[in-house]
Amino acid sequence: MIDFELPDQIKQQYAMFRQVAQASMRPISRDLDENEHEKPWDFINQMWPVIQMQEGHELKRAEKKAAAIAAAEKPAKPRKKRPSTATLLMAHMIEAMSWGDAGIYLCIPGGQLGGEAIKAVGTIEQKRRFLKRFTEGEPKWAAMAITEPCCGSDTANIQATARLDEETNEWVLNGEKIFVTSGLMATQESDGFVVVWASVDRSARRAGIKSFVVEAGTPGMKVTKTEEKLGIRASDTVSLLFEECRIPYDNILGNPEVKKEGTTKGFKGVMKTFDASRPLVAASAMGIARATIEFVKEMLEKDGVEIRYGLPRHQLTGLERDVMEMEAQYKAAWLLTLRAVSMLDERRPNAIESSMCKAKAGMAVTLITQKAVEILGPLGYSRKCLVEKWMRDAKINDLFEGTGQINTLIVARRILGFSRRELK
């Protein structure tokens, strides 16, 4: 049945996250924007136990599943069970946190995207080895390093290499990664790790690209630059240099074999993690969008302006039209996001829906926040309010995890049934 009702449990948790966002993020939001490179330690320490619990839960589930697979002679017939709501919950948490502050949200410790990659394709041994750290001790981070100076959208063209040293049975990484979110926290400020994309065979192009886990403190890896940015300043974005950086053979994620040139199966595997992460980026965008719309309406209300829904269009003021357009774009993007998210929970392929919601959300939050600055005028532009900051924060959502164009390109190829060659 077509249904838009959230399960009660998610409603409750969502309400709780919204409370945290209000109480622990908003008060420090402006400060962290003005003081780039500072970290919200109180908030991090507050969130860490929650993350530990979540990660512990997930690890336990992975163990259980592995044990079940090991025990069963042949795989048990899949029972028809209720679809999971894990991604739905995650999306609501991210939305609420980003309503608080999108930059601070990105500072939350835990596996984040790097962890997701391991959860998606890692063996149970790898999950134990790399993810256990998020269930104990001090806060730790993980990061994901794909982008290079030469190429961001064109991920197939990355230059970093991984060479197998057969004598020591180690991978040797060389290359430079840029724009690594939480790279500093993951590799230098905590015992975390970074998942690095590198090619084991450049002549094989896409098929040669694999991902590797490099743990904090591994010799040969260093942070060479911390970027200063337009927005999400609380989140560190760094360059990582790999020079003869040696890691154990077992740190490769997925199948080490290079399929013959022309096949892209391995690459498709890594790209699949985007299907899961893009709706979550969209959810983050929607948090900023909601914050902005709520604030604009609140300010207008204080000023005696009520948004009158239901009137014939010719009676609407330009201002009302603008606000309604913001709300309609918000709703459009949010519903597309919920659809992509619920498909993930139902384990249905969602590549097109995932790119649709990401493209729409990135665009919508950009338009909404930019319009808000215009509507609020001098106040909108002032650093006294957070709207100008939200506009700066918002823009990242149309850039990372596939720019708006790249996600539109993916949608276009899918609806047309065109290959990369047929639609460049």
Place this chain on the structure above:
Amino acid sequence: MISFEPTEEQQMLIGAVRRFADKEIRPVYRDFEEEGEIPHSFAQKGWELGLTAAGIPEEYEGFAEERSVVTGALYAEELAWGDLAIAMHLLAPGLFAYPVLLCGTTEQKESYLPHFCEDEFKSATAALIEPTIRFDPAALKTTAVLDGDEYVLNGNKMYVPLAATADLILVYAAEDGATQGFLVKGGTQGLEVGDREKHMGIKALATYELSLNNCRIPRAGKLGGESGCDLGQLMTLSRIATSAMAVGVARASYEYALAYAKEREAFGEPIASRQAVAFMLADMAVDIDAARLMVWEAAWRVDQGKDAAKEAYLAKMFADEVVLRVTDGGVQVLGGYGYIREFPVELWLRNGRGFAAFDGLAMV
């Protein structure tokens, strides 16, 4: 629990309506458009899908176990994908039936609703729009004045679908400034059906001007009796139906343009191989899906008994914009051919333009 899957029953119904749209509507709609006429026999065929009766509960001889606006939105999209004029013709009886179902007194429901569950197409309609710019359904110029045991209606209407053949017309008029509905039988004295109207699109749909000159109806003909009707609620349902149809029209144009762009070659390759064309198509796909989800959410809220006024209003605002942009894009993708009436996209642009201009012309 959040889900985007129609029920099995709904899927069966959509399947049937989609087949009808594809196999019955599509082969003839262009001829109907050029001729400006939907033959009665065709409307009868469409009536046999039982869509109007599907929204009427069993106690009034319909076959709705549970009335669902979501279901209405689903089939409205499919019909309009087939053709908007035909969709509006087939849904016109609902303009009378559903307000009676939602706001009518028990007596009104019992006396009118069973007619909509019979085998014969029930020609009924509503008269809301008035010949004025800056039209406002909440501030009608048509008046209703109580005179003894009768209401006296005066005023002018336009865009009244099927008025010439309608047995029943729900006339909206202002009583003491508030919009109320009045159930008028075709042929009542003082009810004059004017000229058949000519418009930019939906040419097959017969709409008329209507004038009310001291048209008298019994006091009991006021929709909802003494307490009247809830115009806001009716507008919400109308907005859901209309937006669903906008999605259907947009989808028709998008699908056609998509297939065309893969076939048509320019500069040695399919035009879809250029981002300038492919991105237009991708944007269309995204916005069509988004508009549909907004319609569904509003419809779902109605079914849940939640207030859906704002959702339906925003859904319509969004869908109106999307259908225009998408149908314009459809013409654009076809290039010169898009402008030629041998191809359907120009018709969809003309039809698509209508949505933002109207409110209240369909109901589910």
